[in-house]
Amino acid sequence: MSIGILDRVAQLGRFGLDQIQSIGRAGVFLILAIFSRAGFSNRFSLLTQQLYSVGVMSLIIVTVSGLFIGMVLALQGYNILIRYGSEDAVGQMVALSLLRELGPVVTALLFAGRAGSALTAEIGLMKTTEQLSSMEMIGVDPLKRVIAPRFWAGVISMPLLAAIFSLVGILGAVMVGVDWLGIYEGSFWSSMQASVSLVADIGNGLIKSLVFGFVVTWIAVFQGYDAIPTSEGVSRATTRTVVYSSLAILGLDFILTAVMFGEL
Amino acid sequence: MTEASDNFIEIRGLTFHRGDRTIFNNVDITIPRGKVVGIMGPSGTGKTTLLRLIGRQLRPDSGQIFVDGQNLDLLSREELFRTRRKMGMLFQSGALFTDLSVFENVAFPLRIHTKLAEPMIRDIVFMKLEAVGLRGAWSLMPAELSGGMNRRVALARAIALDPAMVMYDEPFVGQDPIAMGVLVKLIRMLNDALKITSVVVSHDLNETASISDYLYLIADGEVIGQGEPDSLMNSDDSRVKQFMNGLSDGPVPFHYPAPDYKKALLGGEVG
Amino acid sequence: MRMRTVEISVGGFMLAGMLALVVLALKVSGLSLESGKQTYSVTGMFDNTGTLKPRAKVALAGVIIGRVTKVELDKQTYMAKVEMEIDSNVDNIPIDSTASIVTAGLLGEKYIGISIGGDIDYIKDGGRFEDTQSAVILEELIGKFLLGSVSDE
Incomplete structure (x- = not known):
């Protein structure tokens, strides 16, 4: 029986070591990808291509989700605030919750599902079909040629997507709150403008989305690069990307919120 | 040193482990310049691993590998990339870049390693594609090619930089007889026309034997036989015989090691 | 030609993102009242x-x-x-x-x-x-x- 318990402990230890090892590998991988100087004349067009598949292709889902979330927030907020005669505060409520929380977080979750999983699958497939090896044999570092442009495209796209999400959300709230429920437009905007601050709300939301973009893309490209080169390995890596990114987003969101808005 | 210039690749005392498994145990292989050398053996004996060791995508646990007289272990990163330019490699799956067209795939190594003007690159690419008979397919994407065409484009890419040696990783696997015949002819033809060294890793006996000048037979991490194809065919070694004649049982057993079947049936412990 | 559509849409995406930030700053946080x-x-x-x-x-x-x-x-x-x-x-x-x-x-x-x-x-x-x-x-x-x-x- 005691052997059984020891085995369990050893298993746990091995699991812990594996995890730490893979975090270490991911760190080295990231540093190599970011700080390697790409010697290609066409690295700008490589980045453009990735901005297209990572950023532009995520636009539709981000815009549609933002619109609906803004509309729902306005509707829910109105129904509660009308009881206190403060329906003017709907604008303020929607803007603050979008800029501080929902914009960065929901965009990052959608981004992980849409772009992150696609990145992992694409890189994993390139590994499975030996494209990465053959690139190495031709004398090109896949970290520079394949990983770096995808990573930067993710980091650049995320804040832009989050800004679009928040703006579309607020416009959705205007549609529901002002045009449909009949909140007076002037006080809708003025209550918003009185409480939203450029640095504390928009700036911090932007920082959040940058951090999320960095982490999600990092997880996605590493999982693809580290995938076991079989179809099963790639599909597992894709699942891991979505799970790890979602957990990382929500955990980091709490930490960032505590640091940014903790004193208030 | 005269030997080094005659032999493009020399492998001395190569030992390589993957986990607990010994893939190679003190293996010596010599690949002479300008010849087609076949490296054969049952599946799972690490033939692909050997090619990766030669390209130094993997490093041996012990032993030396010389490519064109240079010890791979002592090369700096820069020198390694320069040495790799002398080696073209045809991967098992072709490994064409799926997001580039046939033309761009073949042009890829040229764009990376040379500063040639666009018309020049165009001429070279069409020349290489002509050599594999696929000049007409230059605008297609890899997904639109058949398996055999895919491998021929990959071959054109492998020879784009005029390497001194081309390594073929299982070139015949999964090919129909026609595509196989085309590849066999191409490998021999390119070897003679471009005066390059060819290493063919395969377990397809007849095709490999028909084009090779020299054969190595690898099993259980060791070289179990070597020689010209004819002499290997008539070898007395039982292991060589089993492989060359495709016998199902012999020194390489049909059964995976297991406890006695009768005992297992009678309710003995499994494993 | 394919590359061109990619470039145009990426440019559009970047512009839309920046524009969203500017609109958020001006309209939502009411930046203009102070500076203008x-x-x-x-x-x-x-x-x-x-x-x-x-x-x-x-x-x-x-x-x-x-x-x-x-x-x-x-x-x-x-x-x-x-x-x-x-x-x-x-x-x-x-x-x-x-x-x-x-x-x-x-x-x-x-x-x-x-x-x-x-x-x-x-x-x-x-x-x-x-x-x-x-x-x-x-x-x-x-x-x-x-x-x-x-x-x-």
């Missing part, structure tokens, strides 16, 4: 500002004419000193006007409402509202009401 218009600054001393915050609006007859820029404690008088900026084109506020802190709705934000006085001199840049009315604190109101009803009997 000419203003002059006025102060007022209050016994209690309640929850008045910087960037709260200053309204005259319900129309926004400026914003609060600073709320701080004056150590000598133990009162709150509120600085506000008022649009330059509203330059005819009599010096005996009253600045009071009022609430929009029951839960709404606090802002400063100005009731016009009768003097012929107007408040200038760096001037000050002599007559102020503090924020109504709900607890005090209830306390007063209870005390008042007790003393009546």
